Amino acid sequence: MIVKGAxxxxxxxxxxxxxxxxxxxxxxxxxxxxxxxxxxxxELVDKEKVQRVVYEMSKGSKYFQNEERKEAFxxxxxxxxxxxxxxxxxxxxxxxxxxxxxRIVELExxxxxxxxxxxxxxxxxxxxxxxxxxxxxxGKPMAVGSMSMLSTANYExxxxxxxxxxxxxxxRKLCPELIFVPTDFKKYTYYSDLTxxxxxxxxxxxxxxxxxxxxxxxxxxxxxxxxKSEEIAQELRAGVYEExxxxxxxxxxxxxxxxxxxxxxxxxxxxxxxPNDRMAVMTFVSxxxxxxxxxxxxxxxxxxxxxxxxxxxxxxxxxxxxICAFFSQSTADFFCSVGLGLGQTDSPQVRFRKSISSERxxxxxxxxxxxxxxxxxxxxxxSADMQKEGxxxxxxxxxxxTASFEVRTRAVTLQKYxxxxxxxxxxxxKLLQAELPISVRLIGLRVSQFNGDKCSAKSDPTQKxxxxxxxxxxVNRNCSSFxxxxxxDFVSNAxxxxxxxxxxxxxxxxxxxxxxxxxxDVDYQSCxxxxxxxxxxxxxxxxxxxxxxxxRN
DNA sequence: TACCGAAGGACCC
DNA sequence: CACCAGGGTCCTTCGTCC
Numbered sequence: 001m002i003v004k005g006a007x008x009x010x011x012x013x014x015x016x017x018x019x020x021x022x023x024x025x026x027x028x029x030x031x032x033x034x035x036x037x038x039x040x041x042x043e044l045v046d047k048e049k050v051q052r053v054v055y056e057m058s059k060g061s062k063y064f065q066n067e068e069r070k071e072a073f074x075x076x077x078x079x080x081x082x083x084x085x086x087x088x089x090x091x092x093x094x095x096x097x098x099x100x101x102x103r104i105v106e107l108e109x110x111x112x113x114x115x116x117x118x119x120x121x122x123x124x125x126x127x128x129x130x131x132x133x134x135x136x137x138x139g140k141p142m143a144v145g146s147m148s149m150l151s152t153a154n155y156e157x158x159x160x161x162x163x164x165x166x167x168x169x170x171x172r173k174l175c176p177e178l179i180f181v182p183t184d185f186k187k188y189t190y191y192s193d194l195t196x197x198x199x200x201x202x203x204x205x206x207x208x209x210x211x212x213x214x215x216x217x218x219x220x221x222x223x224x225x226x227x228k229s230e231e232i233a234q235e236l237r238a239g240v241y242e243e244x245x246x247x248x249x250x251x252x253x254x255x256x257x258x259x260x261x262x263x264x265x266x267x268x269x270x271x272x273x274x275p276n277d278r279m280a281v282m283t284f285v286s287x288x289x290x291x292x293x294x295x296x297x298x299x300x301x302x303x304x305x306x307x308x309x310x311x312x313x314x315x316x317x318x319x320x321x322x323i324c325a326f327f328s329q330s331t332a333d334f335f336c337s338v339g340l341g342l343g344q345t346d347s348p349q350v351r352f353r354k355s356i357s358s359e360r361x362x363x364x365x366x367x368x369x370x371x372x373x374x375x376x377x378x379x380x381x382x383s384a385d386m387q388k389e390g391x392x393x394x395x396x397x398x399x400x401x402t403a404s405f406e407v408r409t410r411a412v413t414l415q416k417y418x419x420x421x422x423x424x425x426x427x428x429x430k431l432l433q434a435e436l437p438i439s440v441r442l443i444g445l446r447v448s449q450f451n452g453d454k455c456s457a458k459s460d461p462t463q464k465x466x467x468x469x470x471x472x473x474x475v476n477r478n479c480s481s482f483x484x485x486x487x488x489d490f491v492s493n494a495x496x497x498x499x500x501x502x503x504x505x506x507x508x509x510x511x512x513x514x515x516x517x518x519x520x521d522v523d524y525q526s527c528x529x530x531x532x533x534x535x536x537x538x539x540x541x542x543x544x545x546x547x548x549x550x551x552r553n
Numbered sequence: 554t555a556c557c558g559a560a561g562g563a564c565c566c
Numbered sequence: 567c568a569c570c571a572g573g574g575t576c577c578t579t580c581g582t583c584c
Contacts, residue, residue, distance in 0.1 A: 058569080060569090061569045063570050064569085070562095148571065151571085165571090166570085169569065210565080294564085295564070328578080351575095353575095355575085358573080360572085361570090395558080397560095407561080407562090409561075411559055411560075412558095413558060442572095446573095
């Protein structure tokens, strides 16, 4: 009965896009890839056609089959969550509503509208650089990358539906005229450095997100020069153009998460300013699709949409009781803060790399001699990179991608720190040996647990333990289950700083256990145990129904 | 129970 | 002709040891 209900829901959720029973006559509509969602410069693309071509080119391949497998897995997860959702009682809901409301009040209290953040994003960076060094490319559809994968495409190519993360052979099908240019990181780094010189004029401590984007705290420049953020953005973009001949887009907002969203709005060669005003932020966020938020990708979008009907950031708040019921606290915090339009506003920290790796794809083989040779090459490449960076580490991870695209990792942690190719190879061989025989299309090696990055936990386990027990997870909240440049930190800055700081200095000043946050954390815990008089009440703690839980059965 | 290591994923560019 | 990268970050779960 309930299951049936869930199916009905399933149908209606997709009905908006699919109409009834299109599964058979238009199968491509259900094949979603990361690169089929609209991007800047793709408004006029015949999406239906692109979908169809991508599907036709992919159908039946090993890659495709693996995608189907993963898709099925997620679909099942969604179904399960739906059922659990339907089983929530009124009391449960009332309880979680209270939890959510309290949390939202706390998050709201942490809102900081005192800083002005600017996010710069170069327009089709790699492609633009290549065009700069080869002007004959101007006006022609071109993409940077290879037949197997594209890093980016210029705007002419995007008109055909060609875009980053799309395999080249599919792109060529969409646009037979497409010119392929191999990637040349040296070139991009050179231009990236030029842009960064400009960024430094406005915020010497800017955060470089990648070669082509950065976050600047322009609060001080605006104040000192008594100019509006809009003018700073304008001037900065002009400066970048002057220094490099490249265009970029900018977004200005009270925090980094929103600034990033804003820089995408008037791309390319444009900017958008979201004023430091609570109402403006709430209005902005109310209609904003969750997928625009950094950290919410294809899967999370599917789940939130499919299970709770959440499409916009505002709906994160409307459904906050469900969110608190089904997700871990850090994840729930992130989602709610998205609904409030909160994001990081603190000053940048120096972040240290935590791992170094290299991996290579080749045509699938199970030839052990060949595999061994690949492994040896990788060990040498990795070792060379490590020497260059002066790194040594004690955890070695072997990564394999099977001929059927399944990814496996196997790791060992050694007593001593290693960096020589001999050491790496020696242990890598053992890891590989244990997996043979196997047919793989990719091998990778990664070293982590570097010498010198004291893991904070070791220094003072006791203190952490206690704090952790009470605050349950705030310590790692650095980024809820969503990686990336730490955009979604919504909670007070001191906390985040800690987890990052402690890592680099090794000498931590654990933040005082006092800021020991929020009663609500206690609440989260207590609701697990709540009414444990009747022993079987293990039910609905958010900790019991975790987010990405494997549901093996 | 607390930690940590290992394995698997989601996401980003 | 050809059939989907590579370099990272972080989160979550699980098993084992104490």
